[in-house]
Amino acid sequence: MIHVQELTHSFKIGKKGKERQVPVLKGLSFKINEGEIVSIVGRSGSGKSTLLHILAGFLKPDAGIIQIGNARTSAFNETESAKFRLDHFGFIFQNFQLMPGLTAFENVELPLKLAGVTKRERRRKVKQLLQLVGLTEVQDHYPNELSGGQQQRVSIARALVTDPPIIFADEPTGSLDSETEQDILLLIQSLNKSRGITFIIITHDDTVAETADRMYRMHDGELTEGGVVHAI
Numbered sequence: 546m547i548h549v550q551e552l553t554h555s556f557k558i559g560k561k562g563k564e565r566q567v568p569v570l571k572g573l574s575f576k577i578n579e580g581e582i583v584s585i586v587g588r589s590g591s592g593k594s595t596l597l598h599i600l601a602g603f604l605k606p607d608a609g610i611i612q613i614g615n616a617r618t619s620a621f622n623e624t625e626s627a628k629f630r631l632d633h634f635g636f637i638f639q640n641f642q643l644m645p646g647l648t649a650f651e652n653v654e655l656p657l658k659l660a661g662v663t664k665r666e667r668r669r670k671v672k673q674l675l676q677l678v679g680l681t682e683v684q685d686h687y688p689n690e691l692s693g694g695q696q697q698r699v700s701i702a703r704a705l706v707t708d709p710p711i712i713f714a715d716e717p718t719g720s721l722d723s724e725t726e727q728d729i730l731l732l733i734q735s736l737n738k739s740r741g742i743t744f745i746i747i748t749h750d751d752t753v754a755e756t757a758d759r760m761y762r763m764h765d766g767e768l769t770e771g772g773v774v775h776a777i
């Protein structure tokens with residue numbers, strides 16, 4: 546369970562001597578249950594990325610409490626945040642963020658290599674995940690030899706390889722056509738069901754957001770649960 550209370554954050558902008566504080570998160574309180582798919586939807590500039598960076602421990606909030614399971618992560622220092630992130634979070638990005646010089650297999654293997662897992666165990670795990678996401682046939686291809694949907698599958702397998710209980714998906718279908726988008730959203734749903742992984746999907750797209758179990762709308766630094774659609 547992720548429990549966020551009264552989270553606030555602002556950025557300082559403007560020239561030196563003329564800076565002003567711009568509030569970006571204005572006292573957010575919400576919960577995300579274990580094993581849920583939750584979407585956070587909002588227009589560009591509404592504060593979604595800032596919220597993701599804070600939840601994942603890349604950025605310290607000005608104030609507020611974040612509790613993840615038994616951990617009060619908002620009180621962590623940078624080292625504690627980094628360790629917690631490695632153990633608990635996986636990430637999927639709009640532009641996949643694959644290493645261009647590594648094959649699909651090697652991209653998925655990399656986090657295990659960095660964690661010092663034996664070669665034998667790495668092979669077993671990577672093969673199992675590539676099969677799960679339907680990429681066994683193209684495991685020796687480099688990212689530029691794969692379609693967008695296949696690249697996103699590689700990045701999903703890479704996010705899963707360390708068995709994190711929570712995966713942050715930042716515009717996971719933003720670079721995909723609508724058919725491939727459906728495939729990836731179905732894959733997320735099936736991984737959520739089969740492995741109980743919590744997914745937090747950040748998106749500006751209502752259609753994507755509505756595929757989640759629950760949806761929060763971010764508007765002007767505030768969060769409301771449900772599908773209140775604001776005029777564009």
Ligand SMILES: Nc1ncnc2c1ncn2[C@@H]1O[C@H](COP(=O)(O)OP(=O)(O)OP(=O)(O)O)[C@@H](O)[C@H]1O
Pocket residue numbers: 556557558569587588589590591592593594595596749
């Ligand atoms: N490092 C920063 N310094 C100053 N202002 C920032 C910084 N990062 C973000 N902002 C501002 O905070 C607000 C929220 O930005 P954020 O990136 O969180 O929005 P978003 O909803 O993720 O947008 P997008 O969908 O375009 O990524 C914006 O007005 C942005 O200009």
